[in-house]
Amino acid sequence: MSCYQTVQDYAFRAFGYGERLLPRSDFTLCEQFTLIGSGMMWNIYYGTVAVITGFFFANLLAVGKNAKSAWARKPAEWFIFLFRGSPLFIQFFFAYFLFLNLKSVSSIFDPLSSAWLGALIVLFLNTAAYSAEIFYGALRSIPKGDIEAADAYGLTGWPRFRKVMWPTMMRLAWPAYTNEAIFLFHATTLVFFSGFPAWRQKGDALYYANYFADKTFNPFVPYPILAFYFILLTLVIISLFGVINKRLNRHLPQERRRKLRLRPNLIR
Template identity: 65%
Template sequence: MRTCAESLTEYGLRALGRDYGAQLLPKGADISLCDQIVLIGSGMIWNVYFAVFAVTLGFGFATLIALAKASPLRGLRAPATAFIFVFRGSPLFIQFFFAYETFQILPKVTGTLNLGIMELSVTTGSLTRAWLGALIVLFLNTSAYTAEIFYGALRSVPKGDMEAADAYGLTGWARFRRITWPTMLRLSWPSYTNEAIFLFHATTLVFFSGFPAWQQSGDALYYARYFADQTFNPFVAYPIIAAYFILATLGITALYGAINRRLNRHLPREARPRLRFRPQIIR
C-alpha cells in the first residue's frame, strides 16, 4: 500500500502520460482511497483543458455563425443554419465516433508551420489523438449550440436600442461593437452559462467514443470507470468524480455570475437577470 504522499507523486500528473508518473495504474486490491482521489483528480486536467479551449475558441466562432445566420444574405445564412442544424440535431457521441473515423482515413501528412519566430512541425496524425481531434469536435459542437443562443439574443435586441444607435449616428462596426454585441451578450448570458456547464459535462464523453486513451492517460470519468471495474465497487469512484464535478460546476457558475454582474452593472440590482438552470442544451 502506498501512503497518500506517494499516491500524489506517482499519480498526481499521471493523466498527462507515463512520463509524468508511475508506469502502470494501480490494480485490484492494491488500490487505496488516496489513489482514487488523486488519479480521478488528475483526470480532471483533461476535462478542464477540453472545456476551456473549446469554450474560449467557440465563443468567437459562435458569434460569427450567429451573425451569419441573422444575415439577410442567403449565401451566408444557409450554411450557418445548416451547420447549427447538423451539430445540434445529432448526438455528440455519434459526432465523436464519426470524426474519429474520418480523421483515421485522412492521409498522414507532416508539414511545417512557419510562425515567424519558430517553425512548428504539424502532422495530420495528431487529429486521431484526443487532445486535438476531440477538441475540434467539441469546439464545433459548442460553437453550434452557442451560435443558436446568440442568434436568439440577436433577434431580441430591443428595437429602441437600435433606433437610439441610429439617432447617435452609429453605423456598421461601431454600432455592432458598442450596441448590438454587448446587448446580445447581456441577453444570452444566462443561457450561455448553462451551455458552458453542459459542455464541461460533455467532455466526459471524449474517451468513451472512438478516441483511445494513449498510455492510459484519460479524463476523470475514464479513471472513475477504471476503478469501478477494478474494485467492482461503484460506490467510491463515482461519488468522487461527482464531487469534483460539483465543485467545478460551482466554479463555472461563480465565474459566469461575475461576468453577468459586470455585463449588467448599469442596471439596478433587482432588474439584473439571474442565472437560472435551464437544461435545454444537453447533448
C-alpha cells in the first residue's frame, strides 16, 4: 500500500471516516504518522473549544473573585480553589462516574458519558479556573493611575471596565495565559487515560501512539511522532497568541512591550 493510499484510508479515521480496521502488522512509518495525526484532530478539538469557552468564563470568575460582595466573591474563590487544588486526572475520573449516574437517570444525559462532550466539559472547567487566577492577578495589578484617569474622565462601572480595566488586564495577563493555553493542549492527552471510552477506536493521538507501541513493543517510534505533532501545535499556538500579544501592546514603546516566555508547568 502506498503512502498516498494510507493517507486516504486513515487521515480522518479518528472521526469515523475511511478504513474501519486498523493495521495489524508490518506497520509503516506513514501509517503511524497518518493515524497519530488523525488522532491529533481530537486533541485540537478539545483544546480549541475549551480555551475559547473557558476564556469567557475565566473573565467572569476573575471579576467575581475581585468583587466586594461575598455572594459573588466566595463562589468564584471556591470554584477556582477546587479545580486548581485537585489533579486534572482525578477530575476526569469523578466527572465520568458522575455522568454515568446521570445517564442512568435519563437518556438525555447520554452524550455526557462520551469523550467529545464529557471530557470537554472537564477541560473547560479546569482551564477556566487556572485562567481566572491569571486574570485575577492581572486585574489586581492594574496601575492605580489608569483607574484614576478613567475616573477623571467620568468613566464608571461597565464603561470603565470595558475601556480601561479589561484591556489592561488582558495585556498584563496574556503572556501567562499563553502558557496556560499551551499546557491545556498538552493536558488533552489525559483524556485517553481517563474513564471516557474511545468509541469504535475513534481515539486521540495518544490512543493511536499507544496502539502502535503495544503492537510493535517499540515505543521509540510512535511517541516521538506524537511529541513532534505537539511541538508543531505549540509553535502554532505561540504564533497566534504572539500576534494577539502584539495587538494588545501596540500602543506601548518597544522597550515596555511584554514578550511571551514559555515557562514549563511541571505539575498540572
